[in-house]
Amino acid sequence: MVGVLFRNMKYNLDFLRNNLHINDNVLHSAYEMGVQKVVSCLSTCIFPDKTTYPIDETMIHNGPPHTSNFGYSYAKRMIDVQNRAYYEQHGCKFTSVIPTNVFGPHDNFNIDDGHVLPGLIHKVYSAKQNGTALSIWGTGQPRRQFIYSLDLARLFIWVLREYNEVDPIILSVGEEDEVSIKEAAESIVAAMEFKGELIFNSTKSDGQFKKTASNHKLRKYLPDFQFTPLKRCRKPVTGLTVTMPRPESEEMAVCTDKVLDVRAPGEGERCP
Template identity: 75%
Template sequence: MQRETGTMCIMVTGGSGLVGKAIERVLQEEGPKTGEKWIFLSSKDANLMNLEETRAVFQKHRPTHVIHLAAMVGGLFKNMRQNLDFWRNNMYINDNVLQAAHEVGVVKVVSCLSTCIFPDKTTYPIDETMIHNGPPHDSNFGYAYAKRMIDVHNRAYFEKYGRRYTAVIPTNVFGPHDNFNIEDGHVLPGLIHKTYKAQMCVEEGTSLQVWGSGRPLRQFIYSLDLARLFLWVLREYDEVDPIILSVGEEDEVSIKDAADAVVRALDFRGEVIYDTNKADGQFKKTASNAKLRKYLPDYTFTPFHKAIKETCDWFVNNYDIARK
């Protein structure tokens, strides 16, 4: 497959997930830039834990640029149960994708990390220089260490081959096309699904059970905001060092605040009960977006309550096809 001169062939791994679908929607609404060809892969196209399948899909499409979103992911309780699986599966995926990208001459890879990679014992706010300063929280050390290794990969490819492979570190992402599984999903989509089901039975006196105390703090980023920032990183950001993509520290909310926002968006009228027998996980992961603001001082994030309402509306309207 020959590349056309001057074109960017951008391949997105994990293209059918939360962030991949958000990037696809932003491109549909705003249009790709001239000369950009986009390919969105799903798990049906290749098993990225298998090197030969990964090489084959890279040889087939021969991308010039890659947004690497594919990963084994899950919420707090799935991580606690499956740390070994999270470590091994994500190490295979990341090593295969970066190696295959290098072999076909990909100019730039933008991988997706997570703020859970940061040390558990640290000072706040955390920033990009602090990733390797100590062990992550015990609850998800397998996933966290596997994601940290992408930063090591990127620096090593740059040192040996001059590759401009980098990574972004979003805070808690949510939006349409999320995984709304109550047991194994992340906190916000799980809350949305749980509230929706409680609302269906509210006349029978069903309450909303929120796991944990509601006190932990999080910075949430709407998937469509993250998608626009991903496009900026792909097109404009030239550092190998990673960059945190997040709302400001002042926009941090508690899990209780998030639950209240979901309750309002879905107009749930029943009782809300916090199950303090369930683990809270890490109390806070407050991240600085100072580096992002240095590049994009005027970027405007979607207000949290508006993003929650849009996500809840999408879930209700797409309940039959939503991942759950």
């Protein structure tokens, strides 16, 4: 169960309980069925709110997470605890990965449930359709690292095949590739050729200011892995299908627009 910042803030208990149930059901069922390996997906929001940067895999439990999504964060932290316990008691090779913000085709573009970039894409699309200003909650100053979904998929397969630690591993672009929400929004505005006004609503919460993650551990394993740069958002292409709800019904409207050039280097090649 996952949601955007303001949904997390409203339903912290639901995110805690539902994700704890999911964790326990999946991992214990895997143990009972003799599954050889489980790779669970965590989130950078699990890291302490008050910390030093860049964050790395050793810092997960060093303090409380940001108050805005503590329910989701603590539930995700418990996967790491459970993985260690299953390994110590039963020898299970259960591990986890910690990706940064994901973007790419076939994303969840729902404003209530989607993540940063697909939510921004939906907002730009709606502003273009309605001829209105583009209003983005917060100041636009918080910073994030974005990883292309195909890059993440290739890394997931590598983890499944080659990564043998129980300890989690961060899957992320480098610290130097971190961008502000304002920069990400401007990239999407340019890619979708939005000509209207861009407004940042500073009366709304920014959430956690930054979660700069180190990929040093990943680079020790895969020093030559090439990530797809977010700057490709500035080069619009046609053909990305975005699914969004029609306001007048529960049906889904499919629209194709100029959004992102997200082809990965070496796309179609074998996983690393």
